[in-house]
Amino acid sequence: MANRGRTWRARRRARGDVEQKLEELAARLRAAEDQLDILRLLNRYGPLVDSGSAAEAADLWVAGGGYDFTGVTGDGTRVEAPRGLAALYQTDVHTDLVATGVAHLTARPHITLHGETADAVGYSLVIRREDDHWYLWRAAINHWALARTADGWRITERYNRVLDGSLESRATMRRILADP
Amino acid sequence: MANRGRTWRARRRARGDVEQKLEELAARLRAAEDQLDILRLLNRYGPLVDSGSAAEAADLWVAGGGYDFTGVTGDGTRVEAPRGLAALYQTDVHTDLVATGVAHLTARPHITLHGETADAVGYSLVIRREDDHWYLWRAAINHWALARTADGWRITERYNRVLDGSLESRATMRRILADP
Amino acid sequence: MANRGRTWRARRRARGDVEQKLEELAARLRAAEDQLDILRLLNRYGPLVDSGSAAEAADLWVAGGGYDFTGVTGDGTRVEAPRGLAALYQTDVHTDLVATGVAHLTARPHITLHGETADAVGYSLVIRREDDHWYLWRAAINHWALARTADGWRITERYNRVLDGSLESRATMRRILADP
Numbered sequence: 001m002a003n004r005g006r007t008w009r010a011r012r013r014a015r016g017d018v019e020q021k022l023e024e025l026a027a028r029l030r031a032a033e034d035q036l037d038i039l040r041l042l043n044r045y046g047p048l049v050d051s052g053s054a055a056e057a058a059d060l061w062v063a064g065g066g067y068d069f070t071g072v073t074g075d076g077t078r079v080e081a082p083r084g085l086a087a088l089y090q091t092d093v094h095t096d097l098v099a100t101g102v103a104h105l106t107a108r109p110h111i112t113l114h115g116e117t118a119d120a121v122g123y124s125l126v127i128r129r130e131d132d133h134w135y136l137w138r139a140a141i142n143h144w145a146l147a148r149t150a151d152g153w154r155i156t157e158r159y160n161r162v163l164d165g166s167l168e169s170r171a172t173m174r175r176i177l178a179d180p
Numbered sequence: 181m182a183n184r185g186r187t188w189r190a191r192r193r194a195r196g197d198v199e200q201k202l203e204e205l206a207a208r209l210r211a212a213e214d215q216l217d218i219l220r221l222l223n224r225y226g227p228l229v230d231s232g233s234a235a236e237a238a239d240l241w242v243a244g245g246g247y248d249f250t251g252v253t254g255d256g257t258r259v260e261a262p263r264g265l266a267a268l269y270q271t272d273v274h275t276d277l278v279a280t281g282v283a284h285l286t287a288r289p290h291i292t293l294h295g296e297t298a299d300a301v302g303y304s305l306v307i308r309r310e311d312d313h314w315y316l317w318r319a320a321i322n323h324w325a326l327a328r329t330a331d332g333w334r335i336t337e338r339y340n341r342v343l344d345g346s347l348e349s350r351a352t353m354r355r356i357l358a359d360p
Numbered sequence: 361m362a363n364r365g366r367t368w369r370a371r372r373r374a375r376g377d378v379e380q381k382l383e384e385l386a387a388r389l390r391a392a393e394d395q396l397d398i399l400r401l402l403n404r405y406g407p408l409v410d411s412g413s414a415a416e417a418a419d420l421w422v423a424g425g426g427y428d429f430t431g432v433t434g435d436g437t438r439v440e441a442p443r444g445l446a447a448l449y450q451t452d453v454h455t456d457l458v459a460t461g462v463a464h465l466t467a468r469p470h471i472t473l474h475g476e477t478a479d480a481v482g483y484s485l486v487i488r489r490e491d492d493h494w495y496l497w498r499a500a501i502n503h504w505a506l507a508r509t510a511d512g513w514r515i516t517e518r519y520n521r522v523l524d525g526s527l528e529s530r531a532t533m534r535r536i537l538a539d540p
Contacts, residue, residue: 014375015194021382022201025389029205032212032392043290047301047321047353050343056357098350101343103303103319105287107465110403121407123463125487125494127305127319129343134305134316136494139463139487141407163410163461163489170458173407177416195374202381209385212392223470227481227501227533230523236537278530281523283483283499285467307485307499309523314485314496 034153035111038118038146041153046104050097054089058082061155062147069140069160076161076168101129102137109144112179118153120144121175124160139163141172214333215291218298218326221333226284230277234269238262241335242327249320249340256341256348281309282317289324292359298333300324301355304340319343321352394513395471398478398506401513406464410457414449418442421515422507429500429520436521436528461489462497469504472539478513480504481535484520499523501532 041060048057061067061081067088068078079088088094109122126138145157161169221240228237241247241261247268248258259268268274289302306318325337341349401420408417421427421441427448428438439448448454469482486498505517521529 011191015198018198018375018378018382021386022198022205025205025382025385026201028389028393029208029212032389032396033208035396036212036215039288040290043288043302044356046303047290047356050321051350051353053354053357099345101319101345101349103321103343105303108288108399108403108468110400110407122403123406123465127316127343129319129345134319134343136316136487136496139461139489139494141410141463163463163487163494165459165461165489169461170411173411174413176404176407177413191371195378198378202378202385205385206381209388209392213388216392216395219468220470223468223482224536226483227470227536230501231530231533233534233537279525281499281525281529283501283523285483288468307496307523309499309525314499314523316496 031113034113034118034148038111038120038153039108041146041155042106042109042120042144045106049089049094049104050102052089052095052098054086055082057089058085061085061158062149065154065156065158067158067160069158070162076159081155097126097128101134103127103134106142109142110176110179112176116148117156118146118148119175119179120146121172123163141169143172143175211293214293214298214328218291218300218333219288221326221335222286222289222300222324225286229269229274229284230282232269232275232278234266235262237269238265241265241338242329245334245336245338247338247340249338250342256339261335277306277308281314283307283314286322289322290356290359292356296328297336298326298328299355299359300326301352303343321349323352323355391473394473394478394508398471398480398513399468401506401515402466402469402480402504405466409449409454409464410462412449412455412458414446415442417449418445421445421518422509425514425516425518427515427518427520429518430522436519441515457486457488461494463487463494466502469502470536470539472536476508477516478506478508479535479539480506481532483523501529503532503535 058081065081066078068076070076079085105125107123109120112119121143124140124142127134128137140160140162143159144155146153147156161172163169238261245261246258248256250256259265285305287303289300292299301323304320304322305316307314308317320340320342323339324335326333327336341352418441425441426438428436430436439445465485467483469480472479481503484500484502487494488497500520500522503519504515506513507516521532523529
């Protein structure tokens with residue numbers, strides 16, 4: 001009986017061990033999936049805004065989420081999702097971009113996961129057509145604050161500053177130092 | 181005995197549970213690997229065509245696969261793999277690009293997996309040298325149809341339209357709406 | 361008894377099977393994580409050098425690691441980490457870039473894993489501001505040799521050649537052929 005008790009305890013231990021390994025693998029896999037899912041979300045932005053899909057682009061944000069950006073000069077403006085953002089992508093300036101040919105490129109950002117929220121820091125480019133070639137109309141650094149929702153990852157706040165050497169643009173780049 | 185029967189059934193249930201969790205993890209991991217493998221395949225394109233490795237570039241497609249593209253103007257032309265594509269990368273236009281300095285950049289596309297096939301939608305740039313700087317000779321949106329083969333993922337069809345505001349270019353961008 | 365012995369062996373086999381499957385999944389997951397971790401390391405480079413974070417940028421390399429690069433013309437120079445590299449990012453040329461507005465973009469490279477070391481081959485761009493737009497000041501092909509350290513993945517050697525059609529630049533692109 002002592003023997004059988006030991007065997008049973010050994011088996012329970014082995015099973016507990018397997019359960020723990022399964023949980024560890026699932027947690028690691030979840031972290032890899034989160035990174036791929038966030039990249040996927042951010043990769044939807046370009047084709048949506050560049051094809052004039054205003055409402056679908058605004059839905060990459062949570063309702064009440066914001067996009068704070070500068071033009072080449074001037075202070076930031078915060079536009080709110082979904083209505084403000086959808087309206088932004090229906091302005092004459094934007095529909096003219098769509099009609100001429102444009103790509104809003106999101107370079108692979110640096111992602112930091114915090115369980116149910118995440119941060120991403122990286123560059124974005126706006127590429128426009130002019131006659132028979134294309135040029136960089138805009139280059140910027142971005143900080144996206146993200147949250148896991150019932151519908152998957154969504155943007156809560158996007159902060160964007162053009163690359164003009166400003167303190168704000170460099171402070172945004174340095175956000176990656178918070179996560180070495 | 182009734183007791184031992186219960187134990188045995190409990191154990192079988194626990195083991196079945198573990199098997200099921202293992203299968204679920206394996207399926208999720210496979211989806212992450214598929215995304216990484218497809219990115220890897222598409223990332224081979226640039227260095228191959230830009231170094232004049234014509235045959236190796238053509239082998240990113242399945243035999244009989246196609247590449248349908250436009251120049252800055254004009255309708256699309258479909259070139260077939262591997263012979264037509266290898267010939268394309270040996271034309272004077274292309275070997276002149278290679279000799280001058282060029283990068284065919286594939287921006288991270290939006291990938292949708294369907295088990296043994298997949299779709300990817302994203303931007304591509306052709307960057308050329310001119311004197312002491314580089315410029316965007318071409319910017320386009322692409323739809324890649326992909327298939328898992330015995331040799332890994334391969335392109336079955338690539339559809340490419342320059343960013344000139346055309347209906348075709350915008351419809352290609354909107355393909356990502358099929359997979360929210 | 362013979363019956364119980366068979367059951368025990370079957371159970372041991374089933375458990376061994378589970379252990380093996382767990383190990384296989386862990387190894388596959390590790391390969392996916394390694395790719396994501398290497399991309400994460402290389403994605404830190406831009407925001408660090410573009411914000412003038414010289415020491416932190418140099419720490420992406422192992423101590424004694426090197427960066428061998430060319431300007432638009434001329435032979436390669438190898439600068440050593442961490443001191444030489446930190447000094448490079450504090451030169452007038454570099455601090456002028458930071459003050460004007462710049463992005464060192466690392467396009468997604470082609471990664472090959474070899475257990476404790478890895479290779480990555482891919483393009484990099486330096487985007488500079490000039491008045492109200494940005495332009496490609498530099499476009500290059502890179503080969504990064506990487507090693508897993510106690511602090512995670514680090515660069516051991518980075519070899520960089522501008523895209524000017526040189527034999528060296530094309531040989532660097534062709535390094536991906538070593539891993540089909």
